Amino acid sequence: MKRKKKVSMFDVCNTIFMLLVLLIIVYPLYYAVIASFSEASAVASGKVIWKPIGFTLDSYKQVFSNEKIWIGYANTIYYTVCGTLFNLFLTIPTAYALSKKNLPYRNFIMTIFMITMYFGGGMVPNYLLVKNLGLLNTRTVLIILGGISVYNLIVTRTYFSTSISESLYEAADIDGAGEFQKFLSIAVPLAKPIIAVMVLYYAVGHWNSYFNALLYVSDKSLEPLQSVLRRILILNEDALNQALLTESLSADELLDAAKRSQLAYTMKYAVVFVASAPLLIAYPFVQKYFVKGVMIGAVKE
Amino acid sequence: MKKRIKSLVALALISVMIAGCGKQEADQEVKQESEVQSEVKNASTQQAEISQYPEYLNLEGYRPIVKEGEKITLKVAVGRDDCAETPVEDTWFYHFVEEKLNIDLEVEWVTDSERKNLMLAADDLPDIMIGIGISTEDLIKYGVENEQFLALSDYVSEELTPNYLALCEQYKDYMDFYTAPDGKIYTIPTISSVGRIGYGDSLSVYRMYVDTKYMEAAGIDELPDTLDGFVDMLRKFKALDPTEMGVDEIWPLASCWKYDLAYYQNAFGWITSEWNDLTVPCWDMEKGEVVVPCMEEKYADYVTLLNTLYSEGLIHPDYLTMDTQASRALESAGKVAVCCDSAPYVFNQERFAEYVSAIPLTSEWSKEAVATAGSVCRSPAFFVSASTEYPELCMRLVDYLCTDEGMVYWSTGCLEGSEDTLGIITGFRLNESGTDAEYEEIVSGKYANLLAYRSNVLAISQPSYICQNEVNLILQEMCGVENPQYPELDITNPDAHYRSIVAAAAEGHLVQGLPTMYIGQDIQVEYTDLKTVLKNYVETETAKFVVGQRPLSELPDFQEELKAMGGERYESIVKDAYAGYAGPVK
Structure with missing residues (x-):
């Protein structure tokens, strides 16, 4: 007979505590969703707490009424896919090479990489570099800038050195495999979990990135989604101020500007949702790799 | 291990030596470069003085500015209104400059302050910068100290820039605002409106609208x-029954935007422009001198007034922390009797005409009812890089923008039917009232409003005016109107309505705020240190007094604390900065 597990006071407190932590994490996300479907005045006056008040899709209509959002989506997908591939192209081979104990000057090279984690050139030298390379206002700059994350490089290197047995490489050596063959035929197929993790890390980075676009891209047709969303929000928030500064607007135009300005209050929540939704949808599909990839190599036997 | 450490130390020393040599070389290069630059500058100044302008420049007129056969490209960075979506290269003015003035433009659209900061910090400036958000601080740091901006005043002459000179002369009363501490002018003045009812200096800074529905219910016939x-009126509003007013609560x-603070401060005789920060100096009407309000004895009375409003529930309990949208939500719901907001239509689109503007107040601290006048001078927006190869050309372009035609073309486009339309726009014509421009593109519904049309089709940048009020009269002249007049305010238009009631309430009470304060470089650090400490302390302690966290009986101690924190020294610094200021124009 299975003995009933005794529920201790600790378990009760722990569960309550963890539920509170869960609430603290989940509630802001939940709030963003319900606020985006509520009347702006209800959100501003603090009436929206648990469910949408005055359910409306106006915020989403306003966000999607701007055609630029689709250009932004297309650009971001392009930057995310190309950028992530470029990152992987640099990170995986580099990590593999650095995991090899017989690599000449391995520690020195690693030290050079590590230095970049603590010291950067700064915004102005970076800008001058990009400018002198003729990369201003190009798609390339948003793909190749920050090609390797040293943190990701270390994680991947650790995976290669701890999770793939050295004897596999020795066996390949005996069979006459070269370094490239060992990398492509042994290391890469066995590194799927860490590649999935890297894809996730890099892709999320590219998806959320907007700062580089602000600095290096002024051509609106190259703007990523985050910048487009930011502009749509500012455009509506500022509609009223712009209207107040403009002479000769008709009554209807002024009232429309006032309404759009009010709507901007809930639009920011809609923008959060629109920007995050694709990643939230994609996350469960890579989660199993993610957990596996992070755990492997965590314990060294 | 020791060997490694030795190697590292040696490596570090070598690096330092290399860096040192590099720096020395770089210093020499910089020195030589600056000598060359200063020579070039001197040479060009001399050139300007003896009227020897470049051959390519047409000094006889502006069509074109660069003589035919010559090809010169100017790099321009522009800021645009938020509703701009089309490329700058698609705008009419861009094509007009290229085709009619014969100046090729390479334009960058600057959408963010980070980009602007980067340009300035990296000294990677285009020839001309328009409306990209260069602040007064930027002007001082990069323009005056680093000499990155061209001093336009160094290049003015009757031959090269007659219209720019005339404009500066016409608005000489306002040129202090645009003159840097080194006495030079680095920008084109951008004047909003002078003497036009409902605009610029005919409006008060504060915006307070009283709901006549509440006035009637409270039996108030006239504004206090x-x-x-005024405080008694708020008390009467508080005493009203919410259900009778059709709401669940009433906030007087x-x-x-805390406009009410500006209103009270005016009632204390202070002509404040920065009403949220009372460490900023202002003119005191009673004393007839520049004062720092928080250091004044009557500051205690001012704080006491705010405490009264708070403790009696005349303002919302979250008054100090409530954001604009939350306040506006209360106003929109009809729960507020006195709404401090930009304009009534902003919060009440249906009943905007039922609000009246509060009138300036007298008090035991100010016998005269005064109100801070709206600013005439907009922030400087047009700059030329000191490293431009074509300073004279830039100045000539500046001069064109100061002509009647340039002013109108830059903001309003050209006349309908004119060949200057270039087939891109239809041009403006006078509206039915004969006092303002209208556009076929807007009448036909192709563009939602003037702002969208101007930003996407006409102008290359914001602000698209130099003297906003003049443009209206000039365009009437261009259409053949003999005695141009400003359009009358049509109070059925929500915007004209607020302009009309604010101007009427403030008429005869307006006083100009202080001009921009420039602090000498030698005491800039001391000023900033004192200002930072005092501002934070005044803000937090004032809030405590208002909400009753600190007893009002401690107000004298508070003012002593300010003195102990360097308040008197701070006061003397700002008073010295305004030593030459004779007082506001009323």
């Missing part, structure tokens, strides 16, 4: 003209 009367006053 004393501070005590709500404030979006």
Whole structure:
């Protein structure tokens, strides 16, 4: 007979505590969703707490009424896919090479990489570099800038050195495999979990990135989604101020500007949702790799 | 291990030596470069003095500015209104400059302050910068100290820039605002409106609208003209029954931009422009001198007034922390009797005409009812890089923008039917009233409004005016109107309505705020240190007094604390900065 597990006071407190932590994490996300479907005045006056008040899709209509959002989506997908591939192209081979104990000057090279984690050139030298390379206002700059994350490089290197047995490489050596063959035929197929993790890390980075676009891209047709969303929000928030500064607007135009300005209050929540939704949808599909990839190599036997 | 450490130390020393040599070389290079630059500058100044302008420049007129056969490209960075979506290269003015003035433009659209900061910090400036958000601080740091901006005043002459000179002369009363501490002018003045009812200096800074529905319910026939009367009016509003007013609660006053603070401060005789920060100096009407309000004895009375409003529930309990949208939500719901917001239509689109503007107040601290006048001078927006290869050309372009035609073309486009339309726009014509421009593109519904049309089709940048009020008269002249007049305010238009009631309430009470304060470089650090400490302390302690966290009986101690923190020294610094200021124009 299975003995009933005794529920201790600790378990009760722990569960309550963890539920509170869960609430603290989940509630802001939940709030963003319900606020985006509520009347702006209800959100501003603090009436929206648990469910949408005055359910409306106006915020989403306003966000999607701007055609630029689709250009932004297309650009971001392009930057995310190309950028992530470029990152992987640099990170995986580099990590593999650095995991090899017989690599000449391995520690020195690693030290050079590590230095970049603590010291950067700064915004102005970076800008001058990009400018002198003729990369201003190009798609390339948003793909190749920050090609390797040293943190990701270390994680991947650790995976290669701890999770793939050295004897596999020795066996390949005996069979006459070269370094490239060992990398492509042994290391890469066995590194799927860490590649999935890297894809996730890099892709999320590219998806959320907007700062580089602000600095290096002024051509609106190259703007990523985050910048487009930011502009749509500012455009509506500022509609009223712009209207107040403009002479000769008709009554209807002024009232429309006032309404759009009010709507901007809930639009920011809609923008959060629109920007995050694709990643939230994609996350469960890579989660199993993610957990596996992070755990492997965590314990060294 | 020791060997490694030795190697590292040696490596570090070598690096330092290399860096040192590099720096020395770089220093020499910089020195030589600056000598060359200063020679070039001297040479060009001399050139300007003896009227020897470049051959390519047409000094006989502006069509074209660069003589035919010559090809010169100017790099221009522009800021645009938020509703701009089309490329700058698609705008009419861009094509007009290229085709009619014969100046090729390479334009960058700057959408963010980070980009602007980067340009300035990296000294990677285009020839001309328009409306990209260069602040007064930027002007001082990069323009005056680093000499990155061209001093336009160094290049003015009757031959090269007659219209720019005339404009500066016409608005000489306002040129202090645009003159840097080194006495030079680095920008084109951008004047909003002078003497036009409902605009610029005919409006007060504060915006307070009283709901006539509440006035009727409270039995108030006339707006109060004393501070005590105003507070009594709020008390009467508070005493009203919410259900009779059709709401679940009544707040006598709500404030979006804290305009009410400006209103009270005026009632204390202070002509404040920065009403949220009372460490900023202002003119005191009673004393007739520049003062720092928080250091004044009557500051205690001012704080006491705010405490009264708070403790009696005349303002919302979250008054100090409430954001604009939350205040506006209360106003929109009809729960507020006195709404401090930009304009009534902003919070009440249906009943905007039922609000009246509060009138300036007298008090025991100010016998005269005064209100800070709206600013005439907009922030400087047009700059030329000191490293431009074509300073004279830039100046000539500046001069064109200061002509009647340039002013109108830059903001309004050209006349309908004119060949200057270039087939891109139809051009403007006079509207039915014959006092303002209208556009076929807007009438036909192709563009939602003037702002969208101007930003996407006409102008290459914001602000698209130099003297906003003049443009209206000039365009009437261009259409053949003999005695141009400003359009009358049509109070059925929500915007004209607020302009009309604010101007009427403030008429005869307006006083100009202080001009821009420039602090000498030698005491800039001391000023900033004192200002930072005092501002934070005044803000937090004032809030404590208002909400009752600190007893009002400690107000004298508070003012002693300010003195101990260097308040008197701070006061003397700002008073010295305004030593030459004779007082506001009323």
